[in-house]
Amino acid sequence: MRTTCNHPKDCYSEPFSVGEFEILVYVCNCNGLRQRDVAQAIEAGACRPREIFARHQCQPQCAKCVCEMRQMIQDSREAFAIAAE
Numbered sequence: 432m433r434t435t436c437n438h439p440k441d442c443y444s445e446p447f448s449v450g451e452f453e454i455l456v457y458v459c460n461c462n463g464l465r466q467r468d469v470a471q472a473i474e475a476g477a478c479r480p481r482e483i484f485a486r487h488q489c490q491p492q493c494a495k496c497v498c499e500m501r502q503m504i505q506d507s508r509e510a511f512a513i514a515a516e
């Protein structure tokens with residue numbers, strides 16, 4: 432499933448793989464944070480982008496990744512709510 436945020440540009444994409452090779456998708460190019468890095472921070476309890484940056488001991492630079500991080504947090508909450516039902 433592909434989701435988007437409210438940002439004017441379509442800035443969220445799902446991870447994908449080719450064959451058995453997972454493509455490493457970067458969420459934050461400034462800090463080199465991949466989707467799995469962000470997902471790990473969310474699973475560990477980060478509920479705001481700044482908590483994701485803090486968990487990886489970095490800070491936002493251009494902040495272009497914040498929309499995607501928020502979307503991943505929201506997706507995680509929705510998945511957790513569905514699982515709790």
Ligand code: FES
Pocket residue numbers: 458459460461462490491492493494495496497
């Ligand atoms: S892409 Fe994340 S701070 Fe620039």
